[in-house]
Amino acid sequence: MVSPEVDVVIVGAGFAGLTAARDLGAAGRTVRVLEARDRIGGRTWYRTDLFDGVGLEMGGTWIVPEQTFVTEEVDRYGIAVSDSELPARMTWSDRGRVLESLLPVPPAELEDLELAVRALIAAGARLDVDRPLAGQGLADLDVPIRQWADEAGLKGNARELLISWFCGCGNASADTGSALDVLRWLAAMGNSVWGMVRASVLGRTFDDGTASLATALAEDGGTDIRLGTPVRWVRQEADHVVVGHDGGVVTARRVLITVPIGVQRHIEFTPALSAAKLAISTENHAGQGQKVWALARNVPDDLSGYGWGTAFDYVGAMYTVPEGVVLVCFAPEHDRVDGHDVADVQRAVREFAPEAEVVAATTYEWVDDEWSRGTWTTFRAGQITRYERDLAVPEGMVHFAGAHTAQRWPGFIDGAIDSGRRAAAELLAVL
Numbered sequence: 001m002v003s004p005e006v007d008v009v010i011v012g013a014g015f016a017g018l019t020a021a022r023d024l025g026a027a028g029r030t031v032r033v034l035e036a037r038d039r040i041g042g043r044t045w046y047r048t049d050l051f052d053g054v055g056l057e058m059g060g061t062w063i064v065p066e067q068t069f070v071t072e073e074v075d076r077y078g079i080a081v082s083d084s085e086l087p088a089r090m091t092w093s094d095r096g097r098v099l100e101s102l103l104p105v106p107p108a109e110l111e112d113l114e115l116a117v118r119a120l121i122a123a124g125a126r127l128d129v130d131r132p133l134a135g136q137g138l139a140d141l142d143v144p145i146r147q148w149a150d151e152a153g154l155k156g157n158a159r160e161l162l163i164s165w166f167c168g169c170g171n172a173s174a175d176t177g178s179a180l181d182v183l184r185w186l187a188a189m190g191n192s193v194w195g196m197v198r199a200s201v202l203g204r205t206f207d208d209g210t211a212s213l214a215t216a217l218a219e220d221g222g223t224d225i226r227l228g229t230p231v232r233w234v235r236q237e238a239d240h241v242v243v244g245h246d247g248g249v250v251t252a253r254r255v256l257i258t259v260p261i262g263v264q265r266h267i268e269f270t271p272a273l274s275a276a277k278l279a280i281s282t283e284n285h286a287g288q289g290q291k292v293w294a295l296a297r298n299v300p301d302d303l304s305g306y307g308w309g310t311a312f313d314y315v316g317a318m319y320t321v322p323e324g325v326v327l328v329c330f331a332p333e334h335d336r337v338d339g340h341d342v343a344d345v346q347r348a349v350r351e352f353a354p355e356a357e358v359v360a361a362t363t364y365e366w367v368d369d370e371w372s373r374g375t376w377t378t379f380r381a382g383q384i385t386r387y388e389r390d391l392a393v394p395e396g397m398v399h400f401a402g403a404h405t406a407q408r409w410p411g412f413i414d415g416a417i418d419s420g421r422r423a424a425a426e427l428l429a430v431l
Contacts, residue, residue, distance in 0.1 A: 014042020339363025
């Protein structure tokens with residue numbers, strides 16, 4: 001009989017792994033966290049080295065009070081957060097033409113806008129986000145975003161806007177992202193359309209970056225965190241698990257896997273992963289877009305622009321600094337805009353602010369990151385129906401967490417923390 005070195009090895013130091021490590025450590029369990037990157041935080045990454053000290057969130061950013069798990073952690077550690085300032089008006093870009101109207105549709109299409117809002121709320125009302133969606137008869141919503149819009153009978157600019165908005169929420173294309181997964185945002189905000197907007201781009205932000213909460217979790221847990229330590233294989237023995245990483249091996253009574261969906265298949269498991277987990281990892285999720293930061297002059301300091309037929313589907317002002325306005329921009333495909341090319345970013349921003357002069361631009365290619373293989377999790381059409389029941393199910397002595405395993409807020413910091421708490425409780429029950 002082997003005497004394991006630790007009770008639990010956690011693979012990944014994102015918010016799921018850090019939360020689980022904190023809870024397990026508080027219960028007296030020995031934990032070692034193995035993280036492939038040279039930092040903690042996973043798909044959040046707060047940087048101050050790009051725009052002359054301005055803090056930029058390269059990954060996850062916004063939270064809302066309705067996200068109770070992250071809110072509890074923010075309150076626990078006294079992390080400073082601030083509400084986003086509301087813009088005086090929204091900017092609408094119809095294929096690069098900025099509309100002068102207050103609403104995104106001409107008067108003749110107001111009925112189409114009403115139909116779109118009614119369809120949105122009717123669909124959201126069908127979801128119970130406190131139960132697995134796969135068992136609620138929602139397969140007709142677990143379809144590509146564009147297909148849902150067509151089947152709902154949406155028309156005109158209202159149709160184009162909703163498709164673009166769904167793609168922006170999911171950072172996914174209209175032909176791959178699941179409408180059901182984005183509708184979950186609406187349902188989780190009490191079926192409020194305005195709540196869905198807040199959750200997407202107008203919620204609260206961390207004054208000192210998401211790193212402030214990640215660091216608080218890591219320090220509270222006092223956990224042994226090994227950075228720059230990619231895990232290559234996991235082998236279950238009779239009464240323990242052996243984890244192989246670039247620095248050697250470690251034995252444990254249990255293992256918790258928290259890596260993103262598309263990364264799981266690149267770890268060799270013995271016994272092999274279940275067919276469902278391997279299938280969804282091979283397919284990967286639909287969040288394959290981009291987030292770009294721009295520093296621009298000659299733009300409104302409260303710009304909040306939604307567009308359809310545009311390079312970016314959203315461009316919004318985050319801060320005003322002496323050099324200009326800091327803009328955050330999103331596109332549902334990773335190659336729509338060269339986020340490092342000032343001229344290309346300026347071309348895309350001018351579809352929302354025609355006089356914009358972009359003086360700096362930056363991005364991070366999460367899609368090309370071997371430890372992420374995508375941005376935030378948005379399920380592909382059909383994946384919720386096929387795989388949701390399997391994502392969090394333990395396999396022998398191997399357990400699973402990560403935002404994608406959460407029911408209410410998968411893809412969000414809140415979902416990651418939720419999953420970390422759930423997994424820690426699950427592990428404590430069997431250790």
